[in-house]
Amino acid sequence: MPGTMVRTAHALGLSQLRISKDRLPVKMPAFVQMLLGPLVLPFFAFKVPEMIIPYADAAALILANMDAGGYMSRHRIGVALPLGCAAKKRMGGTSTNSKLRQSEILNLTSLLHVAA
Numbered sequence: 001m002p003g004t005m006v007r008t009a010h011a012l013g014l015s016q017l018r019i020s021k022d023r024l025p026v027k028m029p030a031f032v033q034m035l036l037g038p039l040v041l042p043f044f045a046f047k048v049p050e051m052i053i054p055y056a057d058a059a060a061l062i063l064a065n066m067d068a069g070g071y072m073s074r075h076r077i078g079v080a081l082p083l084g085c086a087a088k089k090r091m092g093g094t095s096t097n098s099k100l101r102q103s104e105i106l107n108l109t110s111l112l113h114v115a116a
Contacts, residue, residue, distance in 0.1 A: 004052045006089055011056035014064065018080040021071075025078035026050050049086035053079050 018025045026047040032040055061079060065072040081087060 004048065004089055005055045005058050006052060006087065008054045008056070011054050011060065012081070014057065014060055016082050017053065017057060017061075018078075018083065019061065020078040020080075021075045023078060025080035049088065050080045051078070052087040052089055053081060 024044075024047070028043055028047065032043050035043075058079065061077070065077075067073065
């Protein structure tokens with residue numbers, strides 16, 4: 001299911017999120033698949049901010065797909081913010097104190113072009 005989640009007053013809504021089945025929800029450079037495991041880590045870490053989503057959106061996705069034998073049943077599901085968006089998770093104690101604020105949504109368009 002989703003990776004890092006944050007508590008926020010605003011959910012984005014499932015229609016706004018990038019959702020994938022059995023693959024990462026973010027695009028990685030093509031050459032990354034030829035790298036050995038440890039060498040992939042920096043590329044994955046670079047994309048993590050795109051995969052920080054609100055708890056409410058993660059819960060909505062889970063509740064919408066709870067049926068046994070459904071489309072997402074027994075699959076690994078990836079979730080990411082809309083293309084060009086990323087978030088930071090504040091590390092002020094526990095993750096329950098973390099908040100996703102509008103000011104923390106970063107535009108990574110230029111970085112995504114470099115990675116693509």
